[in-house]
Amino acid sequence: MPGLPVPYGATPDDHGAQFAIFSRHARAVTLVLYDTPDPDNPGEEVPLDPLHNKTGDIWHIWVEGVGEGQLYAYRIDGPYRPDLGFRYNRNKLILDPYARAVTGNFRWNLADARGYDPSSPDEAGSFSNVDSAPGAPRCVVVKDFTNSSPSPLNIPFGDTIIYELHLKGFTCHPTANAAHGGTFQGLTEKIPYLKDLGVTAVELMPIMEFDEDENLNTNPVTGEKLKNYWGYSTISFFAPRGRYAHGGTTGEQGREFRKMVDALHRAGIEVVLDVVINHTAEGDHRGPTLCFRGIDNPIYYILEDDRRFYKNLTGCGNTFNCNHPIVRNFILDCLKYWVMEMKVDGFRFDLASILGRDQAGNILSNPPLLEWIAEEPVLRNTKIIAEAWDAAGAYQVGDFPGRWADWNGRYRDDVRRFWRGDPGMAGQFATRLAGSSDLYAGKGPLHGINFITCHDGFTLNDLVSYSRKHNEENGEGNRDGENHNLSASYGIEGPSATPYIDSLRLRQIKNFIATLFLSQGVPMLLAGDEFRRTQRGNNNPWCQDNEISWVNWDLLEEQGGLFRFTREMVRFRKKHPSLRRSDFFTGRPPEGSSHPDISWHGIHPFEPDWGRNSGIVACLLSGAASGGDADLYMAFNATLYNRVFHLPAAPNGGKWRAAIDTSRPSPRDIVTEGKGDIVDDGRYPVRRMSTVVLTAEK
DSSP states (O other), X not given: OOOOSOSOXXXXXXXXXXXXXXXXXXXXXXXXXXXXXXXXXXXXXXXEOTTTSEETTEEEEEXXXXXXXXXXXXXXXXXXXXXXXXXXXXXXXXXXXXXXXXXXXXXXXXXXXXXXXXXXXTSOSOBOOOXXXXXXXXXXXXXXXXXXSOOOOOOOGGXXXXXXXXXXXXXXXXXXXXXXXXXXXXXXXXXXXXXXXXXXXXXXXXXXXXXXXXXXXXXXXXXXXXXXXXXXXXXXXXEEOGXXXXXXXXXXXXXXXXXXXXXXXXXXXXXXXXXXXXOOTTOSTTSBOSSHHHHHHHHHBOBXXXXXXXXXXXXXXXXXXXXXXXXXXXXXXXXXXXXXXXXXXXEEETTGGGGGBOTTSOBOSSOHHHHHHHHOGGGTXXXXXXXXXXXXXXXXXXXXXXXXXXXXXXXXXXXXXXXXXXXXXXHHHHHHHTTOHHHHTTTOGGGEEEESOOSSSOOHHHHTTOSSOOOGGGSSTTOSSOSOOOOOOTXXXXXXXXXXXXXXXXXXXXXXXXXXXXXSSXXXXXXXXXXXXXXXXXXXXXXXOSTTTSXXXXXXXXXXXXXXXXXXXXXXXXXXXXXXXXXXXOSSOOTTOSSOSEEXXXXXXXXXXXXXXOOEEEEEEOGGGGTSOOEEEEEEEOSSSOEEEEOOOOTTSOOOEEEEETTSOTTTTBXXXXXXXXXXXXXXXXXXXXXXXXXXXX
16 A cells, blocks of 8 residues: 555554655665565565655555564665765665664675775776675564653763763673673673662663674784774664674564663663764765665765765764754654663764754854754753764864753863873863863853763773873774873883882772762763773774773772772762752852852962962862762872872861872772761871862761
8 A cells, every 4th residue: 555654664553564765866666575584585576656655755655464573675766876966776775764673693795785886986987786685684674662661760960970881892701791791681681780880871882783894904913804893883773783682683682672771770770872873884985875875865965065975074984964854853753762762861972063064064053953952852851962073173062052961071181181290280170170160151060971081092991001002903003093192101001010000000090080070070981990991002992892892800800999999989979969069169158158169279278279380189168068068178189299288177167087098008098988087187198199088077
C-alpha cells in the first residue's frame, strides 16, 4: 500500500510495516527486503512509484507481513553530478538514516561502497558499477520499547560527578572479570564499583553504529591491523552499536542498551552519550557511499564552492550541514529518540562549534540549532554539554547560549600549568578553582565541566610520567595527537622504579584529583585515573583496541590507596555545599554574616601573592555563605619548597582540623572529617607540591 510520509524510518504494526525516507533530488527509490544477513542474499526489491509512494520529498510505502527483525535497505537513483554536488549511485546499498538497528556482525566493504574510481583525483575516471550490497550492513525493523524505565533521575548539575569511559575498553580486559566484557551488559556488571566510587553519571564515548575496520593503518611495532576503536565516525545515529551487544545484532543491541540504562538508573547513575553529529563515516570525496551521500549529498553536507569537494571543518573529511532545516530536524529527531525511547539523561556534543555554523561553514551569531536543542520540550530536562571548539579554529568555551554547559578546556590547561610549576599561574589557578567567572559570567559556575584529562590526550598517570607523546604504534610516525600536553615526567620518561620519582608522581596525581573535586563547577573524571591507568604515553589511542586502551583492573588493587583517596574526595565534595555553588563568589559577606563568602590568602592571612614567581594559592570558604556548611581553608603549594602557612581564624569560631594533605601517605592523606589533627598554633606546614584542606565545624 502507499503508506504515509510520517513517521520516518521503519515502523511496524500488527500486520506489516511502514517505511519512509527523505530524498529531494532522487529520481527513483527502491526498498530492498532481506530474509537473512547473508551477504550473498540478493534481497527482494520493491520499487516505489513516485505517483503513489511519494509526498513532497518523502518516499514511503507500507508492506504487509513485515515485522520486527526484518532486514532492509534502499537503493536510490538520481544524477551523478559531483560538479553540482549530486552523488547518486543505484549500485550502492543505502542505510535508512532513521534505522533503529543495523546488523552489527558485518565487515564493511568500503572499496565496494565507493562511487567512483578513487585513483582519479578530478573524478574523470571510470564510474564504479560495483554492487556494494555483499559488503554492506542491513537495517533492522525494531519495535518501540515499552516505557518500563525508572523515571529520569534529573540530578542537578551541582550534584553531578561525571565519569567518562569507553564502553568496550572499560570491561573487555581479562582482569575485569566480567561475564560479558566489552558489552552493554559488561558495564552493568561494574555498577557496584561505580556506586562505591561515588560518580553520578557515566559519559559513554560513541556507542552509535560505526565501522571499526575503516582504519587502514597497521601497527609498525606488532604488524597488526589497527582499528577505529573510539568510534568518532558515526554512520547510523539511531542505532546502538551491534558489537557492544552479546546476545545478537538483529535488534538485541537496542534491548541490551535499554537494560543497561535501566540498571544504571536504579543505581542512581545517569547516562550521558557522546554524540558525533558534526561529520559522518562517509569521509571526503574519496569516501564510501553508505547513507547520507547517496540520499541527498548537497543537503546533508557542507560543500566547497567547487561542489565536488567537502568543507572539512571537522578534520574528518566532511562536515554535517547542521543548520539546514532538514538536517536540523533529523538531529532533533535523533536526540528525542535517545531520550524518549532509550531513556538517556544527556548528551556531550563532539566538536559542538560545528552545530553553530551556517550552510557555508561560517559561525552564526545566533545559531538556531543550539537554541532548538536547548528549548526543545522533550529535551528540557536533559544535560546538554558542548565540546566548545572544532578543527577549523573555533574556540567558544563559555560562549554557548542559554542552558548549555561546555567542557572547560581553559580549566584543564591552567590547572596543568599551575601544578607543573609554570610561572605566573597563581591568579589563573585561583580563577579556575573559583568557577571560571571570566568565562561563565552571567551564567554561573555550573555551566563549566571541569576536567584534567579526558579520552583525548594523556591519562592522569601519563600526564605526570611523560614529557612528550609516544604515539609510534599508531602508524602515523608519531605525527598524530596533541603536541602541547603541559605534562612533565619528573626525572625519567615513562615508568620509573625510583621511589622518589614514583612518590612525586603519585602526589601530583593526588593534587590534580583534589583540585578537581575542590573546584566550583562540574567535575569529570576519566575512567581509570583513580588507579593510575596508563596508555604508555600514547595521547591519541583512537586506533588501539588492545591493552594500550583497555582498563587493567589489576591496577585497582595495586593502587588501592589512590582509589581510596579519589573515593573520599568524591565524598568530601558531596558533603560540602560550599564546593557546589550555583553562583559565583562575590568576596563580600552574605546577608547576616560579617565574613566574606571567599577570602584569598598567601603564606600570611589576607596577603595573597599573585606574582609571576608565586606558585602558592590559599583561600577560605565561609560556611555561612552555603547554608551553614563547615568553614574550609584550602592551600595549594606548587613550588619546590616546603612552606609554613599562617592561618586566618575560622569565621565560625571553630578550631581548624586537618582533613586533606596530599603529602601524607595513605590513609592519612584524607581522613574522616572531625577526626583530623587539630591545628593549635595557627600554623600549618604545606610541603612542596602538595594540597592541604582544613575544616572548622561550629
